[in-house]
Amino acid sequence: MKSAGVICLSKWLINILTIALLTSCSMQSSPILFPKGPVTETERELLFLAVLIMLSVLVPVYLLTFWACWRYRASKNNCYRPQWHKDWRVELFIWAGPVIIIGIIGYLVVVYTYRLDPYRSLDNRANIFRVQVVAQNWKWLFIYPDQGVSVVNELAFPSHRPLSLEITSDTVLTSFMIPALGGQIYAMAGMKTRLNLESYKPGHFIGRNTQFSGRGFPKMAFDVYAMSPADFSQWLEKVKGAKKVLDVQQYQQLISSEKGHPVEYFSAVEPELFNRIIAKYTGKGRPLPLLKPDNLE
């Protein structure tokens, strides 16, 4: 029938159009396709590998479908075998094909899931750069335990050292992600998750929360700077020059909900602040006082 041919054709046209669109529009800005660090790069490698393997199903299915539609259309009366409904060779092929492909990808899953475990440290203890991350409404607080400073909505680190993040939330479930450097991980109140990232060279990236968390969610993004050692010391000086202390009182003010909080520097932090934030919800250790949560709706 003619209309079927037309429809098949139009579908192909659309596919081609979409692909053209993808390449012409600026996919260049994709943090995932153009990674800036080894973690995303390996994750991308896995993505491409899996896509390639699966193209070996996609292409035969497409060819088979269009060929079958064309060759066995009713108007053509071709080789009609109404009783042909089983054939062990075909059955073997249609079970074995997917099994093999899934076998290969399954193997990749196991290998890469261990290799890309976000908790796995990327270097020895001495060289990693530690930052503690707290999700708030609707901003991110970064605590630098080794430098004794703290920053809102800006994450800077020396690019020659891998970043080792400890993450928690002082509000609802959120998800921390810097796509150019690696995948995401949830931030949950009363719990601590980890993420290890690394940047190839100095650069500026965007990080954000990807898990919807209320009205200010679209603005819950932050700048990430991987810096040369010299730039980083300079930046640290700037933070230390802020002369503001993030003590308990200041912290309790900070957590009230806001959209688009400006970058803010604290030259000193209450010791153990990160653990005391977690303790608010577990009740263990020395918890900070629990405030009445905000209405996020």
Add this chain to the structure above:
Amino acid sequence: MLGKLTFDALPFYSWVAMGGAAITVLAVVLAILAVTWLGKWRYLWSEWFTSLDHKRIGVMYIILALIMLVRGFIDAIMMRAQQAIALNEGGYLPPEHFEQIFTSHGTIMIFFMAMPFLTGLINVIVPQQLGTRDVAFPFMNSASLWLTAAGAGLVGISLVLGRFSTAGWTGYPPYSGIDYSPGVGVDYWIWALLVSGVGSTLTGINFITTILRCRAPGMELMKMPLFVWTAFCTSILMAFAFPALTVAAGLLGLDRTLGMHFFTNDLGGNMMNFANLLWIWGHPEVYILILPAFGIYSEVTATFSKKRLFGYRSLVYATAAIALLSFTVWLHHFFTMGSSPNINAVFGVATMIIAVPTGVKIFDWLFTMIRGRIVFHPSMLFTIGFIVTFVIGGITGVLLAIPPVDYLVHNTTFLVAHFHNMLIPGALFGYFAGVQYWFPKAFGFKLNQFWGKMVFCFWIVGFYLAFMPLYALGLLGMPRRLEQYTEPDWQPFLIVAAIGASFVLVGIFSVFMQFYISIRERNLNRDLTGDPWDGRTLEWATSSPPAPYNFAVIPEVNDIDAFWAMKQKGKAFLCHQHYDPIIMPKNTSAGVLVGLFGFLLGFACVWHIWWLALAGVFGLVVVITVRSSQEHSDKVITAQEIRETEQKRQAVLLSADKTVNNGSLV
């Protein structure tokens, strides 16, 4: 007296809210006026609302689904319009509306569009394919329908009184807890799910029983049509998965209403327990949605390739394997919670294993087409469109099942594109194909094919335009549920997606246009034989529309394609000398009352109107007790009435040039 319900609940706080409320109220008022003006209340009540006929219940389910499809789509196109212009605060929707809209869109599409649609199709067709006269529990069937409608009503009324949830269709705590979402929205969501969830569980139980106990003599399990098999697996999933949702939503309700701490941040609550429970239901749910569609594709492919289904056994085992495996993979929805690589690897591999039986099915359909005589009926077009589009969704699904890849694209529009890829060309196209295919069976005339093709063209083009860009946007790092953004690179893709949504709009328009044109031209397209497509399974043996009892004499089955075999042997349209009286359930208003009290109970619990909640429970208990202990809930259709009906059918068959065999000779 009215609990939390005060004048503040009225939507006078914004134009968007007033608009939504006005349209809802207007639509209801217009519908009521129209029925009154046509004088059809009595007819609707006695022939439809109180009917226990599985075919009518099925049709009502599908009408509900179509109404909710429109409602859900209005939400969708509003979001698409917003995101197309929302660069740098350019949108027209304030966040609190955008949030309600994505939540109601997801909730409506899953619970009140897809679920009723597939339940309706199962209701109309499965008993006929089984060669039986009714479902196992007709009254329970009616109660399920009205409970589903009650749930939809709760979502609907939230537009007028109060607001709907903003927590997304998954309603994750602690955001959805009372601390962070003190409004009534989440309660509406919870009660809509609880009330309709009971309906779905009961439907599952009903069809498990029907399929196991009510088959025509000779129909062994391995001779059941594939749609029955998929309906069977879906029913099992419904009966076993929905309780998990009921528990999850119920515990969240306890947290919110009675101040408990199952999922709160503090005092020992743990939100990941909610995520576990939700997805222990949620993953089987996606197979609840898709398996019946797979069944429809199987029936359509065989019929319109004029060929026996290839690899029937493979298809059955694949279906059963999918149903079983679907309970073992739920953790893939939160690979990013920081679980160990052991756990993620196990669940990643388990998820992928499901791709094997799914792939097998695709090939079985293709080999059914090969060496057949393919007729491109609209339902077949949907099937072909499904095959080529679904493989893309399958591939992105496997990608999402690779934990490290999921770390990158979880919570982005890549995920949104993936699940729409499964839900639209996968599930919804199947339901549409089912409508194109079975409409003549339900109503006695065929649908206009030109408009059927229009439906297909606009939906498929619209789908590609609306969702392929979202895959790209996901790779650009765009999170889902985003009300506005600052990346100019995203906008072109979002504009294309909005154009795609307007194609879908024309597609939806075509759906209704097709009904309108077909009803207008019904006399040209009468299906006199009951078998318009030269079908293979037993539903085509009945008249179109079937008599209330479907089969005057229960058929004997001894082949997979039972009706096809009968036609081959010349035993298809038997005329019998002798008829036995048939006992059928009487109509009852109890089902409607169950729905009504369910609605009142839900509404009362949302607004803390406790006396009304008690009244609702009391009403439910009374109605169910009274109806269940009724002595005379059946009526008898006498042999005389049956003979008259059947003789009329034979006259019509003869007029359509079908030879009617005299039953006594055979």
